[in-house]
Amino acid sequence: MSVAVAGGAVTAADLLLEMLAIPSPTGSEWRLAAALRERLEGLGFDATIDPAGNVIATWGTGPEEVMLLGHLDTVAGTIAVRREGGVIHGRGAVDAKGPLAAAIAAVLGQPRRGGTRLTVVGCVDEEGDSRGARQVATRAAPAHLIVLEPSGWDAVTLGYRGIVRAELRLEDDVRHRAAPEATVADRMVGTLARLQAELAGRNAGLSPFHRTDLRVTRLDVTGTGLRETATATFQLRLPPGLGTAATLDWLDARRGEAELLVQFAVDAVHAPRDGRAARALTRAIRHRGGAARHKVKTGTADMNLLVPRWACPAVAYGPGDSHLDHTPDEAISIADLERGAGVLADALAELAR
Amino acid sequence: MTTEITGVCPECDAQVRLGADAEVGEIVTCTECGADLEVRSISPPRLEVAPPEEEDWGE
Numbered sequence: 447m448s449v450a451v452a453g454g455a456v457t458a459a460d461l462l463l464e465m466l467a468i469p470s471p472t473g474s475e476w477r478l479a480a481a482l483r484e485r486l487e488g489l490g491f492d493a494t495i496d497p498a499g500n501v502i503a504t505w506g507t508g509p510e511e512v513m514l515l516g517h518l519d520t521v522a523g524t525i526a527v528r529r530e531g532g533v534i535h536g537r538g539a540v541d542a543k544g545p546l547a548a549a550i551a552a553v554l555g556q557p558r559r560g561g562t563r564l565t566v567v568g569c570v571d572e573e574g575d576s577r578g579a580r581q582v583a584t585r586a587a588p589a590h591l592i593v594l595e596p597s598g599w600d601a602v603t604l605g606y607r608g609i610v611r612a613e614l615r616l617e618d619d620v621r622h623r624a625a626p627e628a629t630v631a632d633r634m635v636g637t638l639a640r641l642q643a644e645l646a647g648r649n650a651g652l653s654p655f656h657r658t659d660l661r662v663t664r665l666d667v668t669g670t671g672l673r674e675t676a677t678a679t680f681q682l683r684l685p686p687g688l689g690t691a692a693t694l695d696w697l698d699a700r701r702g703e704a705e706l707l708v709q710f711a712v713d714a715v716h717a718p719r720d721g722r723a724a725r726a727l728t729r730a731i732r733h734r735g736g737a738a739r740h741k742v743k744t745g746t747a748d749m750n751l752l753v754p755r756w757a758c759p760a761v762a763y764g765p766g767d768s769h770l771d772h773t774p775d776e777a778i779s780i781a782d783l784e785r786g787a788g789v790l791a792d793a794l795a796e797l798a799r
Numbered sequence: 800m801t802t803e804i805t806g807v808c809p810e811c812d813a814q815v816r817l818g819a820d821a822e823v824g825e826i827v828t829c830t831e832c833g834a835d836l837e838v839r840s841i842s843p844p845r846l847e848v849a850p851p852e853e854e855d856w857g858e
Contacts (some may be wrong), residue, residue, distance in 0.1 A: 450802060539832075541857075541858070556822060595857075595858050596857065601853070603855075604852060605852075606858065624845075653854055653855045654854050654856070655852075678826075719826040719828070719835050719849070719852070720825075720826050720827050720828050725825065728824075728825070728826070729822060729825070731803040732822070732824050738824060739853055740826070740852045740853065741852060741853045741854070741855050742852050742853075742854055742855075743854075743855050743856060743857050744854065744855070744856045744857075745856055745857050746858060747858040768855065768856075768857030768858065769856075769857065769858070771857050
């Protein structure tokens with residue numbers, strides 16, 4: 447999909463290569479934000495950078511807002527940016543500069559006059575604690591939200607599990623290692639094993655999206671010689687229907703002497719399959735020859751944070767294979783990127799009707 | 800005048816209203832039992848239980 451603009455034509459692939467050329471790991475998005483704001487202004491958007499560092503770009507002035515929200519940041523790791531045999535390689539090609547580039551190209555093809563105002567948002571810190579999305583959440587709710595994450599060009603993501611990221615800390619006097627008492631590390635491992643065993647019982651027979659999983663991401667013991675502290679950092683992924691408040695009560699009742707420090711908590715989201723945005727996207731996929739699959743994902747995205755605040759209809763969509771997210775092989779097919787831009791363009795046109 | 804199209808929910812036999820622009824392949828929800836249904840034909844209207852959502856990981 448090539449969109450004519452002042453001074454030539456621009457494609458999603460062009461925009462993606464420009465964005466990939468500016469590395470933007472979480473916490474270092476400012477250079478990309480500045481360049482993208484300027485580029486979008488040049489393409490005819492009204493573009494600003496908000497207090498969190500997010501790029502907010504508006505197209506049209508209609509009263510009904512459709513927001514296309516992606517993220518600028520990527521996980522760490524350098525992948526040589528290159529276009530080879532119809533494929534674009536680079537960190538963030540799939541997660542999620544590709545979907546963001548597709549959305550920008552799609553919006554460029556929409557009329558600027560009419561009842562709809564299209565807002566493209568490039569958030570910071572999506573791979574961190576969603577500082578960017580928290581800032582965006584202070585805005586008025588849009589009529590429709592499309593979160594730009596890779597679902598594959600022919601699929602729409604309707605839901606994500608929730609998450610609690612937290613730490614357990616257990617401090618005690620240092621004991622001789624030959625003493626009969628358990629160390630703080632032993633006790634911490636025992637607590638985590640009990641939590642995981644209880645969840646395993648609860649998860650029996652459930653599909654991955656409906657399970658509650660506890661994954662330990664870091665275990666550490668530090669000490670002064672007289673006292674020592676075991677720290678476990680973990681993530682609990684939560685299915686729809688299991689809220690963060692109930693989960694924190696559950697953890698609190700099982701933490702024993704350990705201190706519980708919650709870093710981040712959002713509930714699961716699950717949109718209906720026949721909502722307007724989901725319907726517009728699935729129709730657009732079918733019209734372009736795709737089977738239009740509906741997905742739910744076991745991970746978490748900015749959609750989890752925004753939907754409860756705004757109570758607006760929301761889905762996630764974007765070209766790219768999310769199995770390549772965060773891997774050294776991150777790359778996107780240009781054909782899929784362009785198909786994704788076309789699907790978004792058709793869906794935006796339908797939402798504007 | 801637009802003629803209302805309705806199909807029958809295969810789960811609970813309720814009448815399910817389809818939009819005037821409904822297409823084959825579209826998913827509608829039965830307002831009686833909540834089942835997700837796929838439009839398999841428009842004329843005559845025919846609904847079947849929709850394939851389940853796919854589960855995937857990512858983000």
